[in-house]
Amino acid sequence: MKIKVETEQKYYCFNPEKLIEKINELGFNELNKKSESDEYFTDINSEYIANRTCLRIRKTNNSKMEITFKGKSSSLLGKYCKLENNISADIGEYENFVNLFTSLGFYSYCEVIKERLTFEKYDDKYKYSIMIDSLPNIGGFVEFEILSEQKDSTKDELNIALKKFVNAFVDLNLKEETRPYRDVVADYIYSKNCPKDKLEDIYVNIDEFIVNYEKEFFKKYKDVIAKETNKSIKWGAFRKDKSLNGILINYIDQYLDNLIYDSKELLVAMQLLEMLPQKKHFITKTNEVFFTHFFGMLNIELDDVIFTEEDSLNQVIKRNSIDLKHSMILNKKDLKEINSVLLIIMNND
Numbered sequence: 001m002k003i004k005v006e007t008e009q010k011y012y013c014f015n016p017e018k019l020i021e022k023i024n025e026l027g028f029n030e031l032n033k034k035s036e037s038d039e040y041f042t043d044i045n046s047e048y049i050a051n052r053t054c055l056r057i058r059k060t061n062n063s064k065m066e067i068t069f070k071g072k073s074s075s076l077l078g079k080y081c082k083l084e085n086n087i088s089a090d091i092g093e094y095e096n097f098v099n100l101f102t103s104l105g106f107y108s109y110c111e112v113i114k115e116r117l118t119f120e121k122y123d124d125k126y127k128y129s130i131m132i133d134s135l136p137n138i139g140g141f142v143e144f145e146i147l148s149e150q151k152d153s154t155k156d157e158l159n160i161a162l163k164k165f166v167n168a169f170v171d172l173n174l175k176e177e178t179r180p181y182r183d184v185v186a187d188y189i190y191s192k193n194c195p196k197d198k199l200e201d202i203y204v205n206i207d208e209f210i211v212n213y214e215k216e217f218f219k220k221y222k223d224v225i226a227k228e229t230n231k232s233i234k235w236g237a238f239r240k241d242k243s244l245n246g247i248l249i250n251y252i253d254q255y256l257d258n259l260i261y262d263s264k265e266l267l268v269a270m271q272l273l274e275m276l277p278q279k280k281h282f283i284t285k286t287n288e289v290f291f292t293h294f295f296g297m298l299n300i301e302l303d304d305v306i307f308t309e310e311d312s313l314n315q316v317i318k319r320n321s322i323d324l325k326h327s328m329i330l331n332k333k334d335l336k337e338i339n340s341v342l343l344i345i346m347n348n349d
Contacts, residue, residue, distance in 0.1 A: 005148050006070065006084040007158040009166055010181075011174035013140040016132055020117075022169060023130055028119035034061050037113050040182045041106040042343060044271065048072075048106075049347045052180060054082070055106055057097060065091040081158055084147075098336075102264055108340050110189060112181045125153065128165060133181075138188055141177060144169075190348045193328055193341055199349065200326040202276065203306075205283045205313075209266065209335050210294060214239075214286050217255045224251065238287060240309055245289045252290050256297045265335035270300050272342040276349075281306060283316055283329075 013019060024030075037059045042048040048055060051072035058066045067089055070082040089097065098108070112135065119130040127147040134140050144166050146158060153161075177184070218238055226233045228247055238244065273280045281304045284291050288307050295302055310316050313331060317324065328345075332338045 004084045004086075005081055005153065005158065006145060007081045007148070007162045008143055008145040009162060010141055010143045010177045012177055013132055013142040013174075015172070016140060016142075019132065019142060019169070019172060022172065023119050026121070026168060028121045028128075028130060031118040031120060033115065033117045035114075036060050036116050037062075037111060038181065039111045040109045041101050042109045043105055044107065044268065044343075046343060046347050049109065049183075049343075054180070054182070055101070057094065059091060059094070063091060065089045065094060067097060081155060102268075107268060107343065108336050109343050110182060110186045110340055112185045114181070126161060135181070135185070138184060141181075142174070186344045186347065189341065190344050193330075194345065194348075195325055195328065197325045199278055199328055199345070201279045201281060201323070201328070202273070202345075203281045203283055203322065203327060203329045204269075204273070204338065205329070205331045206266070206269070206335065206338065207284055207286060208333050209263070210284070210286050210291065213259070213294065214290050217252065217290065220255065221251045239285065242288070245287075248287070248289050249293070252293050256293060259297070261298075263335070265339060267298065267300075269335050269339050269342065270298075272339060272346065276342065276345060279303065283308060283313075283331075285309065 039057045039059075041055045041057075047053070053072045054068060054070035056068045058068060060066070065088070067087040069085045101107070114136075115134045117132045119132075121128045125148065129143075129145040129147065131143040131145065132140070133143065144162070146162055146165060148158065179187075215235075218235060222233050222238070225238075225244070225247060229244070233244070238248075282302060283306045285308060291305065291307070292302070306316065306320055308316050308319070310319065313329070316322075317329070322329070330338050330341055332341070
């Protein structure tokens with residue numbers, strides 16, 4: 001593990017052509033342009049967000065991966081300096097690292113995707129880097145960074161060097177962005193998902209998660225149920241025919257009693273929802289008995305559930321008179337995405 005001191009400042013980049021012209025005049029070397037995906041993680045109480053601690057998985061050109069930890073900004077190093085700990089890892093181990101972080105109590109907060117053009121220059125003491133970044137749907141930025149060995153410089157020396165570095169570009173009238181990319185992207189996700197007016201209700205659809213268990217149950221017990229009812233049971237009827245519910249109860253409980261359940265993400269989602277002050281509602285097309293007993297197995301109390309047969313979310317909204325001016329509907333593909341949005345809401349309300 002390499003431990004270095006990263007000293008950096010970030011600015012908006014409205015005129016990259018003029019900036020590159022200035023960079024070339026100063027004799028920086030241009031590196032290959034690359035695509036980076038930075039996934040940031042935080043604890044459930046969001047202390048990492050509050051003190052700007054960085055726990056990150058970076059994938060570069062979808063072929064290399066690096067795990068990074070940077071300490072909180074209130075450290076003795078100062079405003080612009082952080083100790084940086086990096087570990088290179090096999091990109092094929094991505095899921096294993098995510099599962100490890102989850103087991104340790106750190107959850108995906110947001111993902112920063114960017115195209116990065118990097119310029120570098122060295123002297124006897126420091127590595128100087130200029131990164132011009134383009135973030136989809138958000139805009140362009142430039143980062144000025146000095147990288148040094150932990151033992152080589154004092155805090156004051158690094159801050160003076162950084163100021164001198166950035167002052168070489170003072171004629172470009174750059175506007176500083178003090179937030180890390182993590183927070184810039186989180187603010188964008190918040191504004192995209194939340195209503196402009198006060199958020200009062202959160203509607204969550206987690207069928208993408210539960211339906212896998214429901215299908216497994218149906219496949220395992222459909223012949224038994226058909227034999228007991230003397231009729232063939234199809235998937236659609238199983239989910240909609242409430243007359244079957246009395247027969248299903250014992251079989252569902254039998255299935256759930258033997259279920260090996262290993263998803264911590266659902267428990268985290270319920271904990272996050274409980275921590276949020278808004279009213280919580282669930283929307284589902286799953287069988288009512290299966291849904292309620294599944295959550296009962298996990299000892300999770302549900303405030304409100306909308307059981308629906310509509311194919312369209314718009315139909316659900318209209319039929320249940322959901323007030324979109326004060327509501328957010330979380331209809332994501334997996335629980336990890338839902339938890340990310342919930343964590344972002346916690347840090348913006």
